Amino acid sequence: MRIGIPSETKTLEGRVALVPAAAADLVRRGHEVFIQAGAGLKSGFSDEAYVNAGIKVVADAAALYEAGELIVKVKEPIAGDLALLKKHHLLFCYLHLAAEPALTRSLLDIGLTGVAFESVEDHGGLPLLHPMSVIAGRIATQCGTTLLHRPQGGKGKLLGGMASTPRGKVVVLGAGAAGGNAAALAAQAGANVVVFDKRQDRLAEMMALGPNVTALYAYESSVAEEVRDADLVVGAVLIPSAKAPHVITEAMVESMEPGSVLVDIAIDQGGCFETSRPTTWEHPTYDVHGVTHFCVTNMPGAVPQTSSVAISAAILPYVQRLAGGNAWREFEPLKVGINIDGGKLVHPALQGML
Numbered sequence: 001m002r003i004g005i006p007s008e009t010k011t012l013e014g015r016v017a018l019v020p021a022a023a024a025d026l027v028r029r030g031h032e033v034f035i036q037a038g039a040g041l042k043s044g045f046s047d048e049a050y051v052n053a054g055i056k057v058v059a060d061a062a063a064l065y066e067a068g069e070l071i072v073k074v075k076e077p078i079a080g081d082l083a084l085l086k087k088h089h090l091l092f093c094y095l096h097l098a099a100e101p102a103l104t105r106s107l108l109d110i111g112l113t114g115v116a117f118e119s120v121e122d123h124g125g126l127p128l129l130h131p132m133s134v135i136a137g138r139i140a141t142q143c144g145t146t147l148l149h150r151p152q153g154g155k156g157k158l159l160g161g162m163a164s165t166p167r168g169k170v171v172v173l174g175a176g177a178a179g180g181n182a183a184a185l186a187a188q189a190g191a192n193v194v195v196f197d198k199r200q201d202r203l204a205e206m207m208a209l210g211p212n213v214t215a216l217y218a219y220e221s222s223v224a225e226e227v228r229d230a231d232l233v234v235g236a237v238l239i240p241s242a243k244a245p246h247v248i249t250e251a252m253v254e255s256m257e258p259g260s261v262l263v264d265i266a267i268d269q270g271g272c273f274e275t276s277r278p279t280t281w282e283h284p285t286y287d288v289h290g291v292t293h294f295c296v297t298n299m300p301g302a303v304p305q306t307s308s309v310a311i312s313a314a315i316l317p318y319v320q321r322l323a324g325g326n327a328w329r330e331f332e333p334l335k336v337g338i339n340i341d342g343g344k345l346v347h348p349a350l351q352g353m354l
Helices: 020-028 047-052 061-067 101-110 130-147 177-188 200-207 220-228 250-255 265-269 304-322 326-330
Strands: 002-005 032-036 056-058 070-072 090-093 113-116 169-173 192-197 213-217 232-235 261-264 285-288 291-294 338-341
Touching (some): 002 020, 002 061, 020 047, 032 061, 047 056, 056 061, 070 304, 090 304, 101 338, 130 177, 130 232, 130 265, 169 220, 177 192, 177 232, 192 200, 192 220, 213 220, 232 265, 261 265
Parallel strands (some): 002 032, 032 056, 090 113, 169 192, 169 232, 232 261
Antiparallel strands (some): 285 291
């Protein structure tokens, strides 16, 4: 199969879907792999590294989409990509269609087939979402910590505190890969951390992080009470492939102290705060009721060297199957990952969204 790896076009997105070693594996299997010139540079991979691995470098996006049958990228296509995608393409990337009705309509109009990273399920897990969730969770705590600094508009509080001062308070909603990593980093920094979830096994894992971590069932009244005096709130609520529920209301945001920070990792799926709206790394924050909101839709794109290596390792086995002919449609993890099939919206979580 002819496999195309385009440059990412989202604002300040530095990742590349397949690093040279992964692309070379596909070449060894007899596939023809193309990459757009410069696609790997922000991740630390030169065009020369791809050429040396047997990959063909093409000059621009138009040539890349023309050459490829299977298009493997990281983020969902935007205007420039959509103009080049065709009905015969098989698209494999993060799509997050539940929060993107306009994108969904565009892909349906093109008539292609799209398999979404975030919808691929294997043994009950989400193997292609997991590595980026880990990174996003850690970035959420790192950025939230910085946004609490007074020059950034924060309340001027050090999360871990020190002798003679109180510790900061971090509330995390959701104890999966993203929320669990956000909580772990905040706990390691010395903050008092409260994690909410509805699964007892995850709550037990959070309690095991340390004596400064409290794990609670996500009753609405309990969430409202803990959020009120939080310095940093991280939202990491996930319903696979579906739009995220609003677990923080505007009234809860209004109850918080000025200079507090909200980070919404669930923004790719529409956000889990009522006051959330998508932002970019170019303009990452905005203010509601004196509370700083950080809702960047591609958080892992800020660390592309780490992210590209991680996502490439995760997706390669699935790319190999997709490139091996139509048998991939009988492979359950990929079968359930189909969002759009030949111009039809097929994923159950997306039915009724248009």
